[in-house]
Amino acid sequence: MIHSPRHVSSFAELQDEELAAVAQAWNARRETALAEGFAYVHLVLNEGRAAGASLPHSHSQLIWLREPPPAVVDEAPHLRKGSCGACAVLAERGSLEIAVRGDLALIAAPAGRAPYEQLILAEAHEAEPAEQDLLLAAELLRHAIRKLHEAEGAVPVNAWLHPGAHWHFELLPRLTVFAGLEFGAGIYPNWLPPEEAAARLR
Numbered sequence: 001m002i003h004s005p006r007h008v009s010s011f012a013e014l015q016d017e018e019l020a021a022v023a024q025a026w027n028a029r030r031e032t033a034l035a036e037g038f039a040y041v042h043l044v045l046n047e048g049r050a051a052g053a054s055l056p057h058s059h060s061q062l063i064w065l066r067e068p069p070p071a072v073v074d075e076a077p078h079l080r081k082g083s084c085g086a087c088a089v090l091a092e093r094g095s096l097e098i099a100v101r102g103d104l105a106l107i108a109a110p111a112g113r114a115p116y117e118q119l120i121l122a123e124a125h126e127a128e129p130a131e132q133d134l135l136l137a138a139e140l141l142r143h144a145i146r147k148l149h150e151a152e153g154a155v156p157v158n159a160w161l162h163p164g165a166h167w168h169f170e171l172l173p174r175l176t177v178f179a180g181l182e183f184g185a186g187i188y189p190n191w192l193p194p195e196e197a198a199a200r201l202r
Contacts, residue, residue: 001025003058010047010154011058012145019142022060023135029062038064040072040164045141048156051174072164079165081125086166090121095195098202099143101136106144108198114176115192116152116201118144120169128163137161137169144171147201 003011004018014022026043033041042063046053068076078085089096089110099106103124109117120140122133129137141159148155156174161167182188 001029001060001062003060008058009056010145010149011045011142012149013058014142019138020135023138024131026060026062026134027131033062033064038066040065040068042069043161045157045159048154048174051156051158053156068164072162075162076165084125084166086121086168087125089119090123096198098147098198099140101139104133104136104140106140108194108201110194112190112194112197113182113188114172114174115190116148116173116175116197118171120171122167125166127165127167129161129167141169141171144201148173151200
């Protein structure tokens, strides 16, 4: 999905009316996919060649899947109501909070895989975002990328929506190269404490 008729290279460059159109289109395409029997819609934003972007013009992708992907299945037990990790992060966010829009919070990931990893979390424990939620999430995503650009320059980023339990967005800047330790062992050394990342991005 192309984000703007203007030639913009980053989600951070979108104007308010463009952002609203993007959120509306995300919602419409998700509703269509679900109505057609697809169990899961994986919404992704890739910016920069190192993050897998195939075009220099800002765009996102919605991949329609017949079942939830493994990463979503694996995290689901940790996001059950009553023992939800996202709710726990929200309750203890303190110095990790970067910004708030309505019922959504932008938070430095407490155990990020890479420097400046961030989460957009809904205060309410809901499985699916409403259309207004997607607009607020898009605003926070734009804010996160703008602040990241101010702190580190135009670094490549990946972001994605995980619905299905406690819905959330994850934003992963590509400031480090994942190699054998990360891929082979699932261990992600991160030199930047999340509290410091949040302070730099506020």
